[in-house]
Amino acid sequence: MSALLDAPATARLLPYPALVDELARLLTDPAVQVPARLVQPLPGGGSLFVMPALDGRTAITKLITFTPANAGTGRPAIQGDVVVFDTATGERRLVLDGPTVTARRTAAVSALAARWLAPRPDGPLLIVGAGAQGRSHLDAFAECLPLRDVRIASRSVASAQALCDHARALGLRAQVVTDPDAALAECPLAVTCTPASGHVLSAPVRDDAFIAAVGAFTPTMVELAPGLCRSVAERGSIWLDTADARHEAGDLLQAGLDLGGFPTLADYARERASHRGRAGPVLFKSCGWAGWDLAAARLAVSPKP
CATH class of the missing domain: 3.40.50.720 (NAD(P)-binding Rossmann-like Domain)
Structure with missing residues (x-):
């Protein structure tokens, strides 16, 4: 069974120096495929983002909402998950906290x-x-x-x-x-x-x-x-x-x-x-x-x- 990780557990798996190095490696990996993301407007001014990507071993979909109206309410503007699959077996391996992935990979x-x-x-x-x-x-x-x-x-x-x-x-x-x-x-x-x-x-x-x-x-x-x-x-x-x-x-x-x-x-x-x-x-x-x-x-x- 795959693990559903909260924000602290997700962050522990993504230390910045190692993440920066992984980003650099991905840019020269010919197996990487990134289809166009779907951005669906939501009532009230928010958006639903569906973002798939894959390489020879791993496939992911990030499914998040972006809700600008949440600013100042105590609710985060970005919410959702990143679901991680093994491409060979189809097995779901991890579910990462979407806002944590977004914050850390953007900064990296x-x-x-x-x-x-x-x-x-x-x-x-x-x-x-x-x-x-x-x-x-x-x-x-x-x-x-x-x-x-x-x-x-x-x-x-x-x-x-x-x-x-x-x-x-x-x-x-x-x-x-x-x-x-x-x-x-x-x-x-x-x-x-x-x-x-x-x-x-x-x-x-x-x-x-x-x-x-x-x-x-x-x-x-x-x-x-x-x-x-x-x-x-x-x-x-x-x-x-x-x-x-x-x-x-x-x-x-x-x-x-x-x-x-x-x-x-x-x-x-x-x-x-x-x-x-x-x-x-x-x-x-x-x-x-x-x-x-x-x-x-x-x-x-x-x-x-």
Whole structure:
């Protein structure tokens, strides 16, 4: 019988350094197949996501709901499960907690992108948004990068302070900031992980900046001002987590950019040498992909020492 894992048990199977390495391996695995995800609108403004993926050994379906109206109610915005099957026997092996997989694999993808693309991976790091994704990104960057200093900005002062306290418990220098645009001038690393209901960064970015924008994952959602996106496109480079982001990345689409030529993490994994040494700021736009959930499932079912 397969195990139904809660959030803490799921997290224990997905340590960030190992998850980042598994994500990198998945990008060069020719057996990986990721059909298009189904996004079904729900009454009240929510969405049902059905996201399958498979390789030669493992098949998964992530079945989650995204309910923006839950913000501030005590109920999570993302709920659901990731069901993991053995492809040879059809046996259901695990049921992972969906929000935990989503938070950890999203943060691990950002950490992988920063490891590969950030001019200054030591930070300081600016995190805009102090919810579940803000915490997971803090943990992932702290474990996977040579990070020492973090600044936290949030609409909720209490949430920002709580995340700041967590950062200090990890041994980092940390402070709450009220003006993320001003903090951006001091931070070569930045992550935006907000509900994506409006611009949270609009100031010019440093030449050595790396920004991971993860909150907006539909064409109508946005976190970054159009001018910021266009400036990075002109002065540096824009990267996508996958090709699917070309029709999902609201920040870039609303900036009027042609997304067709922007490279993906898979492009980097296949052609690292040709992408090294690029000058200027880097914007990494992440919209999510069932392949990232498959990587998490592969790690979860792998033999443990």
